Amino acid sequence: MERRMLCVDERRGMFKRRRPTTGNPELRGKRIPSRPIVPLLVTALVIVFLGYRIAIGQETLDSFKFSRDAQQGKLVTPVPLNLKDKNPDLVYLGSYLVNVQGGCNSCHTCPTYKGPDPYVTGSAAPINATNYLAGGTPFPGRGVPFRGPTLTAPNLTPDSSGLPGGLTYDDFKDGMQSGHVSSKPGHVLKVMPWPQFRNLYENDLAAIYQYLSAIPPAQPGNCTGNDQSGN
Ligand code: HEC
Numbered sequence: 001m002e003r004r005m006l007c008v009d010e011r012r013g014m015f016k017r018r019r020p021t022t023g024n025p026e027l028r029g030k031r032i033p034s035r036p037i038v039p040l041l042v043t044a045l046v047i048v049f050l051g052y053r054i055a056i057g058q059e060t061l062d063s064f065k066f067s068r069d070a071q072q073g074k075l076v077t078p079v080p081l082n083l084k085d086k087n088p089d090l091v092y093l094g095s096y097l098v099n100v101q102g103g104c105n106s107c108h109t110c111p112t113y114k115g116p117d118p119y120v121t122g123s124a125a126p127i128n129a130t131n132y133l134a135g136g137t138p139f140p141g142r143g144v145p146f147r148g149p150t151l152t153a154p155n156l157t158p159d160s161s162g163l164p165g166g167l168t169y170d171d172f173k174d175g176m177q178s179g180h181v182s183s184k185p186g187h188v189l190k191v192m193p194w195p196q197f198r199n200l201y202e203n204d205l206a207a208i209y210q211y212l213s214a215i216p217p218a219q220p221g222n223c224t225g226n227d228q229s230g231n
Helices: 010-018 035-055 060-075 087-100 105-110 169-178 202-215
Strands: 139-140 150-152
Touching: 010 087, 060 087, 087 105, 169 202
Parallel strands: none
Antiparallel strands: 139 150
């Protein structure tokens, strides 16, 4: 490899910011215009400042929260999921909202738990995957006058055409936001906490719907009273 020695003039040129006295005769010894240090520094500061704003800003927080929730949703789903034609991240986010936050299992899975009743033992119990979200939990005294004295939580699993609980997305959204579904004209959903769910973001509603479309079809188990355990 060729090593090039700097001549004295070249070195002086470097330190004094003048061009070397050798080379192009027109430029020889002329001052080199000073480097644009100040504008460079200002640009760098602006970039650091904007980067900091983005790092602590809503945008990054949202995507961080989204991926964190979706990751947890993937871990906690008690049933295998059919991801065909679905956005997996949205399905996993739906799992998080259904299994961790929405408490949908406690009413729509009958019985909710397998094994020792967590409300007796005070420790976690596995979700009943066989009848997962297939409804059937009775709410005595809450069905009047719509379905007789006992209201039963409906099945939310996909029907033969793949629609969760037989609901189109619009119907599902109406149920979650206003307590109305087209299959129960004139009825306002009881027990179902739609007055709280109505404030979910549209994106979260879509995620729940995608998740409910991805769970296996199932039939209700046997629940007596409001027992939440299979024992
Ligand atoms: C406290 C019990 C409870 C919880 C928690 C609950 N539901 Fe419900 N849900 C019900 C009952 C009971 C009905 C039927 C109400 C009626 O017909 O008056 C119902 C109805 C529905 C309906 C309308 C379907 C239909 O055909 O009537 C949908 C959709 C639904 N629930 C979804 C959910 C989702 C999703 C969650 C969790 C995010 C959830 N529910 C949490 C009790 C509950």
